[in-house]
Amino acid sequence: MSFLKCFVPFSLCLLFLTGCWDQNELDELSIVMGMGINIDKKGDLIVTYQVVNPTEVAPGVSGGGGGKQPVFTVYETKGKNLMEATRKATKQTSRRLFFAHARMVVFSEKLAKENIYEALDMMSRDPEVRSTIQVLIARNTTPSKILRTFTAIDKVTSDEVAAILRISEKNWGENVQQDINEVLQSIINEGGEPLINGIEITGDKDLAVTAKNYEVGDPARVKVSGMGVFKKGKLKGWLDGPEARGILWLRGKIVSSVVTVPCKGNKKGYAIEVVRSNTELSASTKRDVPTINVEVFPETNIAETNCPVNLEKPSEILKIEKMFNNVIEKEITKTIKAAQNFNSDVIGFGELLYRENPEKWNRVYKKNYNRIFPEIQVKVKVDSRIRRSGIRTSPFLFEKNQENKEEVESS
Amino acid sequence: MRNRRKRPIIKTHKKLSDMIADKKSGESSSLQTKSVASEVQIRAFNDKQQPVKVGELSPALHINVDRIKHRLGNPTDLIVREFEFELEQKVTATLIFLEEMNDTQLLSEFILEPLMNLTSEKQSSPVPINHALHYIKQNALALGRVLDVETEDELLEALLAGLSVLLVEGNTKGLKMGTNGGKMRNIEEPTSEVVIRGPKEAFTESIKTNISLIRRKLRSPDLRIEKFIVGDITRTDLAIVYMDNIVNPLIVKEIKERIEQVKTDGLLETGQLEEFIQDETVTVFPQLMSTERPDVVIGNILEGRVGIIVNGTPFSLIAPTQFIQFFQSSEDYYMRYDISTFLRLLRFSVFIISLIAPSIYIALTTFHQAMIPTTLLFGIAAQREGVPFPAIAEALVMEITFEILREAGIRMPRAVGVAVSIVGALVLGQAAVQAGLVSPAMVIVVGITAVASFAIPSFAVATSARLLRFPLMIISSVFGFYGLTLALIVIVAHLTSLRSFGIPYLSPFAPIQTQDLKDSLFRFPVTHLFKRPEKLAKKNATRTLPYEVKKKREEETTR
Known part of the structure; x- marks a missing residue:
């Protein structure tokens, strides 16, 4: 009884005096969808927050009259570091900034060239920011402009960018989704360096930041472009186009892509659709400068043929496979060359060497990796298989030629 | 304590x-x-005249009659019919009964008529008056249930139980005769446990009818029906029903003891009895199952449980009861095993939904916004925009409104019910949202909770979910998922601590009984339910023998 007498009031106190410290009603939160980080001349951080206006985004809920509001608003603050800037933002907002749903963080090129490590720490430390937040670098523009851009399909820019990254990685393969987790992982990896997607604005840049951008048929858009190569936290240069795709081949991350293979002097040649691919890396660490073997096994379809070839013959298919192999081999070699020129191990060779021979890595390679990496010999071998050719075998061009020949013969 | x-x-x-x-x-x-x-x-x-002990019947008719009239307060429905019949000489007799409780046709056809037609000619030897009672019992009364009455108290009890009593001048005994009758409700379809497939009869208020319903379906000599009388004033008949060759005798003994210990003035419904004989009073969970279906009682008797039937209510109790039984319907055994397994899983998840759905909504929207998918978050945030109350207030208001509507719907006369439902639909649905009192998402949550709580077959366990919902909502509004999880752990711990007549409430899950799991959340095909519940039927565990027909067929065809 006496136990109960003590227990009941105490537990009631527990209910009503403690707790609630992290309670937030939904309408007291500003949902941040994207962050931009720039640096000013004094070295302070300029942080931009893209905050959603849920009434405009939510389906089926009409805003309480009084004309259309923009889908999002942008706050901008300055601070010596990220946390300071974030808290300073409360001077402008009526609600607490809520980061759990942030989709992307954009660094300016300027900041990237100086140092991105500092800005990354807060985001990896804060429990609210998700580790799946995409990291990008604004190319030829500033983060604040990107976050102010009105996009046509997904109304919130950050949403759109995250979706673009995902779709383009799956279908084209010149970008890898780099969330903050992966960026940090590649920094921590032995000898590794991060590789961060670039983003730019195409079209009328002045129009981009106005709501009129919704109303034109050909609006300014955000576009993922290239991947930034880092060295010791500093942006060194960009990998673009096929060079960027080489990274995906090397990492075995190609899900699907299209590769153009020339034929008989026709540059357009064949479009080969990659369906799936497998990459095997192995290293030999006998000598002071290691050699690395890259073997890629893509499975492909013929998606388009612009020359008259008899695809019914297996030998023709084999020829195409060979040409395709060459194209990919060149692509990969070029990528490796580029990385070696930047002297930045964005591919992850260091980690590979460490796994292959941890003892030698610690003893020999680690100290001189700067010197060794550009000299690493890489043997690239591509062994592809063409599985299908769509719903027809030979191209109609070939059949037409056949008919012509037959006509000539018969006449 | x-x-x-x-x-x-x-x-x-x-x-x-x-x-x-x-x-x-x-x-x-x-x-x-x-x-x-x-x-x-x-x-x-x-x-x-002659000395008579207190309470014993006097040979003088008018004295007995006077005393009975006096003790009953000479009520209008007490009929005292005096008549004469002929044995060795003319004998005066009195038939006493309460009018509306007896079948008057029975009385006149099988008692008055044969007695009045008695003549001395038929008798081989003259019958002395003091043997008259025995003689007419043997020769004249064409009734099944005729017993001797020796004391006045016994006589009164028989009268009040709806029997008729025959007193004969010069005899210190009387006869009580089973001529019960009067108006009674017919056997109808069950109203609270409706099934699509299965027997459509339900218990009635009469214990006799109810016992007959069980007897008719269970023709075993091992069926035991034991009678008790509970209630000092109401003197309510109560019967326990069990299979002697299956049941665990210790459980029967325990039940009997508990019933005998009930000392109260009246017993009108099994609910009252339940509160007396249940193991734990401070709990929201029902520890005895009540049913109005004879087939449910029989099914449980066959598993080694005991049925308790009380006169005056169509609901009978089943003891001991396990938690899982509340999620089983008798129909589960009449339908195919696959669909009944699906339905059982559905009912259980429905119970959980009705228990925690509002709490989850509150926890998500006030603590764990990160867990809501982004697009949905926009939707909910937009709806919450302009709602003046915190989520907990919003949820409490809606839940309580719903409880009010539900109570009103039950208690209202049927004619007003339509008005209640229309106003309710407007209040709960459209108007509350438009007025900005609650968000549409909350309406959905309350709606799902309400529908879910109706989908549980047992009303008793649905009410415990209904009660627990509110503390859970408050806890999750203070501690979020953390508090909700803790509260659920406490609930499970409490469930584990419960016992129903010594059988763990959560069995067969805790403690685990692998054989019994076959008929718990799942129902295996009937051909594979070989054993009765382990703890209940130790004596006679085998229920079904392996069914060999198909095997034989297969062997024949493969040959």
């Missing part, structure tokens, strides 16, 4: 009752003192 018993409140209560008793004896107006007084008178009267 012991201190509580020594509290002065009870003492004053005793004093009060003493005071009342004193007062009454002083006034000499209470029933007891009256009867005592009358007995004194009668004794004085009897002393002249």
